[in-house]
Amino acid sequence: MRDLLMLALFSGLIWKTFKDPMWGVLGWVWMGVMNPHRLAYGWAHDAPWSMVIALALFVSLLVHRDKLVKLPVNGVVVLLVMWILWIGVSPLLFSFYPEKEFNYWSRAFKVLLMVLVSMLVVERRQHLDWLVMVLVVSIGYYGLKGGVFTIATGGAARVWGPEGSFIEDNNSLALATIMTVPLIRYLQLQATRKWQRYLASVAMVLCMASAVGSQSRGAFLAIIAMSFFMWLKSRNKLPLAIVVMVALPLMFMFMPDSWSDRMSTIRTYNQDDSALGRINAWHTAWRLAVDLFPFGGGFTVAGPAAFAKYAPDPSIPLTAHSIYFQALGEHGFFGLFLFVGIFWLTWRRASVLMRRSKSAPDLQWARDLAGMCQVGLIGYATGGAFLSLVYFDLPYYLLLIVVSLDRIVAREMDSRAKAVPAAGPPTVAGAASPSSSSPSPYWGGT
Template structure:
């Protein structure tokens, strides 16, 4: 039944997407982050829904009268250069076949990031996109939070299998990135009921992060709570949220959760930490021997490379750090470009905050820029121990960071034009 319902919805949306490519962007984002097909049981699980929607969206965009100009910024330039660099490293990749598969997947993500840059031209479209992201990931926050409460935290919370957020650590990272966006919607909502709903969503999402049993998720949640306090209006609410989650963590969660979190005090002695460190050493050794192009996508799957560059006795595994993964796969220039993207995104939001502070009609931009910075921090902190260097949400957030100054500039120009058009008295 779920398969049929999903198929009817997607195919029913295609005519609207053909008329308005922006609808296609929203549907693509929903499919990419929520992965509703992974909640089905039949033909819908492996059907290429994202590809179908992306193709129809691109066809619609070609024939659309909407402006297709991409705002010029350091972020957009770096996105193009980074993709070009991954193309070069893939040409010299060790695991050629799988590297090209990852390159294709990354390219598809960036194509829709470019579509985001083309189509999100005003506050309303930006707001709707944030809503789709929050609803998509918030579904797993609500579901995971309720599941944790009902089971007493005795079971791990996972994302949909076969997706970017299927692993408990990746899900915790994504939910930590979604929390600031929920806070933005809470700040901007005019409805009291909606504000209450967003508060409950943030609480349950925080509980879901605890329920993932991810130690990196716990650290990231603590950091996000602190930066939310520094960056957000209405700080008493942030303190109350942190207090509630802290109380639940140490009064409600079972002893096995507490014991797992206590290993943070001697993380270097745990098997998982040792295996992560070994993967970092492997990535560094690969980069030192191939400093320009690294090993290419999926270098960690090559057993021979692990034998040559991995620590003695290490078991081949994924590189659990977005930074070391970028280094091992894309070389030192690739890591530099990756870091430059994160820094440029942060600075772009910083400029918006500086310009919009104290301006009533730009309060939304100030809030969104602030929360985008918190989401970036969540990605960077959780990414210390996850493999999600090419997580689609992180690159779409970078696009939003690039778009914010452009939208504000357009609003300012329109305001000036309106004032000039008024007759003088």
Template sequence: MRDYLFLAFIFSALPFCFFRPYIGALIWVWLGLMNPHRYTWGIAYTFPSAELVAGATLLGLIFSSDKEPPLPARELVLLFLLEIWFTITTFYALQPEQAWEQWGQVSKMLLMTFVILLLFQSKKRLDLLLITMVLSIGFYAFKGAIFGIVTGGKYTVWGPPESFITDNNALALAELMILPFFVFMAREETRSHWRLLYQLGVVLVILAIILSYSRGGLIGLVVVILLLWVRSRKKLMAMAAIGVGVFLAFSFVPPKWMDRMKTITTYSQDSSAMSRINGWQFAINLAMDRPVLGGGFGVFDEEMFKIYAPRPDDVYNAHSIYFRILGEHGFPGLFLLVLLVIQSLASLRRMRVLARGHPNLGWV
């Protein structure tokens, strides 16, 4: 029944995707982040729903006048250069079959990113995009937090199966990324019931990150909360709220969670942490051997670990976008990524300065 309902929704939405491409982009974001098809068990589980929605959206975009050229920005140039570099390294990949498959996935996402830049340039549409992103990931935060409360926090919170956020660390990272958005929306929302929902979302997202049992998630949570506090207009009130939240969280979590978090300070004795370091060293060794092109997409596998890893039998994901880019796309790929991050931060700071003194741009 779920399959039929899901597919009925997708097919009935296609005309809207064609005639209103921005709706198609929103549905594509929802499918990519929430992965609702992973909660079906039949044909819809592997049905290319995202590709179908993207196709209708792109076709509609060709004939639609409802688009504006994106503002000239260095970030767009860097994204384009990254895509070109990904293509070049894929031609010389050590594992070409896996590399081209992953290149296809990344290229589709970058293409739809450019589509979103064409379609979402007004505050109203940006709000719709933000709400879609926040609620798509927030669903798992709400679900995981409630599950954790009911079970006393004894079990790890996981994401949807066979998705980008299946792993508890990936889910915690996604929840960390939407936490500032929940704070922003709770601050800017004027309708009381929606503001209350976003405030509740802040609490549940924090709890879900904690209950993911991800040590990286906990470290990231501390950093994000500190940054939010620094940016807060009411620092004393924010500090009191943080203090109460930390007290309640640590009063709630079971001893098993505390034992796992304590290994942060003794990482050299933890097999999981050492496996990640082994993955980092693998990436460095591979990049030193192939400094320009790296190994290409899909290079983090058993065959390559036997050649480049200090511990060949310990095949593990690097859990770091920087080491992964270094291993897969060499030093030029890492340089482009770091430059993109720095340029994005600089642009955000410049926008913040320019928006000061303009009440109508306070949301920026």
């Protein structure tokens, strides 16, 4: 039954994609982030859904090429293009296992390439709202289910993600869930009905409960950091502060002793085998990057060969469990510079967006969205310090949102500047200004 439902939904999605490439973008995001086919048990479980939707999207781009927008040229996009090119250099030159590189490279390349392709399509607020909703539904499904499971079991069992995805293990799912909370907050800020705001509050609490129930130490630190920044970047700070200050202590209070014991290892990392293994991997990545400067050892660097040559303790070859040391070990110092630079410039561009839209009441939605993207990036920067998620889709979609939002706001500001006459006639008190704009119908305005 699930296989047939998946086929029906996907068939409708392909049909819509041929009519509008934006549906192909949404379909790609849905398949890549949620992995709904992994919820089926028959032939649909392993069918090449992503490949089919990607092909349909490229056909639609050719058919509707007159409707596409130009790829923006700014620091974020330039570094992203350089990053896409650079991730193929180290695997080609210095890989310890060259025969295994292609599968890892192709997965990362497809994620990054589709972000660039999506920039040709996403051009309106409606598109951004759809994209945010797809991300919220895709990750929120697992967050809500995991939150209910955590509450029902008292946090005695960990929460896991869909098989074969970036968010399969408990730590990765926890970080993804935490990064989705600010997007839910954005939808809540745009809601005009009480039940929508209450539903968003429940969703945020359950997502945080799911992350806590994962027993991920990185997610625990991300929750603390992100909660503060979400309060800092939000309007209506008091209700949010009350929810966070009440919900989080209650979650921590009712978690079992196994959760408390695991969190306590943050302070006693030098007595924890897992933490020591990660530190060993970090030393390995550093030594390798220094030796091969400015290159790295490729996607398969976390293997016995590299550890035998560079590790302080070659007997425990582990993945870096850190986006920073993963980027460093795989792609060298220049790769790390590109990776960090992409998201640093995304953060800066979001800050500029918030300043530009601050004085325009009808662009408050843009300020909200830019701020919540920054909060999501804080979660990624904090929690990702303990996870190997350099190529995880979600942070790159936050980048996509910020770049597209920047273009929308710039276009709106330019149109207003052109609409204002150099010396117009006096206006009647109470009359609307020629540059005033009605609130957007999407999500009910602010």
